[in-house]
Amino acid sequence: MTVNTDITSADHGHAGLMAEFAWFREVLAARIALYFGQECPYASPIDVPVPDLAQRPDLYARWATAHELTVPERLVVMLALAPEIAPEALDPFFIRNATYDRAHSEFGGFTGRGHAGFLPTHETALFLLAGDNPAARLDLLPLLQSGSALVDHWIIDSSPGLPPDSAGAPLPEPVTARPLALSATAMTVLRDGGKAMLVVPPGVPGALLTSRLAWDDLVVPPATSAALARVLAWIEHGGRLHEIDGLGSHLRPGHTILFHGPSGTGKTLAAALVGKRAERPVISVDLAQLVSKYIGETEKNLDRLFTEAERRGWILFFDEADALFGKRTSINSSNDRYANMEVGYMLQRLEAFSGLAILASNLVTNFDDAFLRRFHQLIHFPLPDAPMRERLIRDCLGKTASKDIDPKHLATKFTVSGATIVNAIRHAWLSAFAAGDATLQLDEIEEGFRLELAKEGKSS
Missing domain, CATH: 3.40.50.300 (P-loop containing nucleotide triphosphate hydrolases)
Known part of the structure; x- marks a missing residue:
C-alpha cells in the first residue's frame, strides 16, 4: 500500500477527530447497553453511522484516510486515544459485576498509578468490537498483533508489556492483557500537526x-x-x-x-x-x-x-x-x-x-x-560552468551586497562547485557582521573563496 503523507499543509482543526470520537462514544454506549440488555436505538453497534472522513479536510481525517484504516481499526484508535482526550468516556467500564462484586473480566483494563480513569487493554478492544462472541474475538485478534496495519504502521504501541505485579515483575497473563496505547508517532500526529507522519519510525535506519x-x-x-x-x-x-x-x-x-x-x-x-x-x-x-x-x-x-x-x-x-x-x-x-x-x-x-x-x-x-x-x-552532476556559477553567486548575494561586486567576474575567477560558492559567501557575511558591516564587500567575498579553496587544498 502506498501512503500519501503530504498532510503538513492540512487544516489542523479537529472537526474530523471530534466527529470520530463522538461516533466512538455512541458505539461504546450501544455495546454496553446491548450487553446488559438495556434499551438501545441500534440492533448492533455496527449499525451506528460511521463518519465519512473523505468529506473532512482536517488532519485526523487525512491521516486515517492515508493509512486506509478500516472501521474496526478506527474504533481501536479512538479507544486508545480516549484516556488522553476524554478519560470519562471510558467510565462505563467501571460498572461492577453484581454477582461477584468485582470488575467485569470481559472488559479488561486497569487503573494506573497517577491516572484515575480506566486504561484499556487489548481485551477492552475485543469487547468493544465483538462483545462476548468468542468466534468474533478470535477473528479480531490479528488486528492487534504484528502483521496488522495498526502495529506495522506504528499506530498502536506494541512495546508495552503486561502490568507488573506488586513486586514489579511481569505477570504471566494472556496477550490480551497488554495495555492498549497509541504509539508516540501517532500521538504526535494527532497532537502536533501531523509532522510525525514524516518522522522515520524507530528501527528504520x-x-x-x-x-x-x-x-x-x-x-x-x-x-x-x-x-x-x-x-x-x-x-x-x-x-x-x-x-x-x-x-x-x-x-x-x-x-x-x-x-x-x-x-x-x-x-x-x-x-x-x-x-x-x-x-x-x-x-x-x-x-x-x-x-x-x-x-x-x-x-x-x-x-x-x-x-x-x-x-x-x-x-x-x-x-x-x-x-x-x-x-x-x-x-x-x-x-x-x-x-x-x-x-x-x-x-x-x-x-x-x-x-x-x-x-x-x-x-x-x-x-x-x-x-x-x-x-x-x-x-x-558536473561542476557548474561560468554562467551557472554567475547565477549561483548572484542568487546567494541577494540585494544587500555592494554594487561594486561583479558576479560575472567572481564566476570567471573561481572555478568551484555550488556548495563552495554558498560556503564562501557564508564566510564573507560572517566577516561582514564581525566588522559591523550591513553590506557585503568584494574583499570579504574573495577572502571567503580563498578560505574555501584552501580547505579543498587549492589556491585561488
Whole structure:
C-alpha cells in the first residue's frame, strides 16, 4: 500500500477527530447497553453511522484516510486515544459485576498509578468490537498483533508489556492483557500537526531529507535538468508502464537512479527537491545504522527500511552509496564472503523495491558494470560552468551586497562547485557582521573563496 503523507499543509482543526470520537462514544454506549440488555436505538453497534472522513479536510481525517484504516481499526484508535482526550468516556467500564462484586473480566483494563480513569487493554478492544462472541474475538485478534496495519504502521504501541505485579515483575497473563496505547508517532500526529507522519519510525535506519529551496533554485546543466524531469515523469506515470501490452511483463517494479558527480554539485539537493516536487517524503538512509557487524542484522535492517518505504510511499536516498553498493571484493576470508552476500542481498532487495531509490556517488567508476546495468538512469552532476556559477553567486548575494561586486567576474575567477560558492559567501557575511558591516564587500567575498579553496587544498 502506498501512503500519501503530504498532510503538513492540512487544516489542523479537529472537526474530523471530534466527529470520530463522538461516533466512538455512541458505539461504546450501544455495546454496553446491548450487553446488559438495556434499551438501545441500534440492533448492533455496527449499525451506528460511521463518519465519512473523505468529506473532512482536517488532519485526523487525512491521516486515517492515508493509512486506509478500516472501521474496526478506527474504533481501536479512538479507544486508545480516549484516556488522553476524554478519560470519562471510558467510565462505563467501571460498572461492577453484581454477582461477584468485582470488575467485569470481559472488559479488561486497569487503573494506573497517577491516572484515575480506566486504561484499556487489548481485551477492552475485543469487547468493544465483538462483545462476548468468542468466534468474533478470535477473528479480531490479528488486528492487534504484528502483521496488522495498526502495529506495522506504528499506530498502536506494541512495546508495552503486561502490568507488573506488586513486586514489579511481569505477570504471566494472556496477550490480551497488554495495555492498549497509541504509539508516540501517532500521538504526535494527532497532537502536533501531523509532522510525525514524516518522522522515520524507530528501527528504520534513516532520516527525513528536506530543503527550503525550490525547484527553480537548482542550478544544473540542461541535460541534468531533462534527466530529472524524466524522474518526475516516472513518479507520475510509472505505473502505466506495467499496463502496456508486451513491455509491462518485462519491467521491474520500481525505478533506481544513480546521481554521480563531484561533491557540492547538487546531488543531495536534487534528491530533496524531487521529493518536494512530487510531494513525497525523501528518506536519507543512514548507512552507519543500516550495516551491522552482526550476521543477519544488516538484512533485517534492509527489510525494515524497504518495507516501510513501500508502505509510506517514501523515496529512498543513499548518499555515498558506493560504500554500500560498490564493487564486490575478492574472497580471501569468511568475512569477505559474508560482505559479498550482504551486497548481493542489498541488490536483490533494491531490485524488488516498487518505489523510487536514488543512489549518489562522487565517482561512477566505483560501481562494477554489472551493477551499473541495473540502474534505470545515470544522471551526471558536473561542476557548474561560468554562467551557472554567475547565477549561483548572484542568487546567494541577494540585494544587500555592494554594487561594486561583479558576479560575472567572481564566476570567471573561481572555478568551484555550488556548495563552495554558498560556503564562501557564508564566510564573507560572517566577516561582514564581525566588522559591523550591513553590506557585503568584494574583499570579504574573495577572502571567503580563498578560505574555501584552501580547505579543498587549492589556491585561488
